[in-house]
Amino acid sequence: MNKALFLDRDGTINEYGEYIYLPKDFVFIKGAVEFIRKFNVMGYKVIVISNQAGIARGYYTEKDLLALQRWVDGRMESQKAKIDAWYYCPHHPIYGKGKYLQDCDCRKPKTGMLDRAVKDFDIDIKGSIMVGDKEWDAECGERAGVKSFLLRNNDYSLLNNEVDKYLSLQNSASKHSLLIVNKNNAALTENAVKDFYAKYGGLNEVVIVDNNSSDASLERLRSFDHMARLLAVKRDLSEADAIKYGRSFVGGIDLEMKVYISE
Ligand SMILES: [Mg+2]
CATH class of the missing domain: 3.40.50.1000 (HAD superfamily/HAD-like)
Known part of the structure; x- marks a missing residue:
């Protein structure tokens, strides 16, 4: 093909x-x-x-x-x-x-x-x-x-x-994804994103796992990374479930998942 x-x-x-x-x-x-x-x-x-x-x-x-x-x-x-x-x-x-x-x-x-x-x-x-x-x-x-x-x-x-x-x-085999399990605190989410970029920089697909669909969170994330995407899920997700949701969300790309929990 x-x-x-x-x-x-x-x-x-x-x-x-x-x-x-x-x-x-x-x-x-x-x-x-x-x-x-x-x-x-x-x-x-x-x-x-x-x-x-x-x-x-x-x-x-x-x-x-x-x-x-x-x-x-x-x-x-x-x-x-x-x-x-x-x-x-x-x-x-x-x-x-x-x-x-x-x-x-x-x-x-x-x-x-x-x-x-x-x-x-x-x-x-x-x-x-x-x-x-x-x-x-x-x-x-x-x-x-x-x-x-x-x-x-x-x-x-x-x-x-x-x-x-x-x-x-x-194309990259060594890419990272950021999953943030957000405990409904926008300021903490923003700090977590900042921390992540300071640590990993470069090419990352960022998926924020939020406990509620929140345009404000996405907007904040986009100020760092226009490719960022928001996955809204239920409250108090376990880390294993967050990874599972995140993987299905990015669809078909086997991303290395970095889990970054802000709470
Ligand atoms: Mg035209």
């Missing part, structure tokens, strides 16, 4: 603009080509998943789009990067003309394009990621079961940090 980087196009590879179909209007976002190359080198399939309602609206044709994709492929090749496949949705449920007027299954956040790519390239969904600039990109990814990231403010260095951290967690 193959891992994939699913990528939105407009606002993710090229600077956002409405209905871009000409090379002269296609401006690469700084860091985008390097990002793609990084995934090429890691052996991922790089697959573009793009809504192209400009076709539905009659602003340009599929032929125009394919010509632009070939042009982008050429630019990539000259920079030793490669997009393995392009998927696009040419439909629009309201403004589509002729055959393009369709409430299709492929327009994001629907998952039709992604699902097809998964079949075509024998993609391992759990090992793949999706990157886009809009909520519907992330929604599409999450619906299909693919870990998703948003590119914010065209800032690839920020995105690289988030993604690298996630990949390290996925």
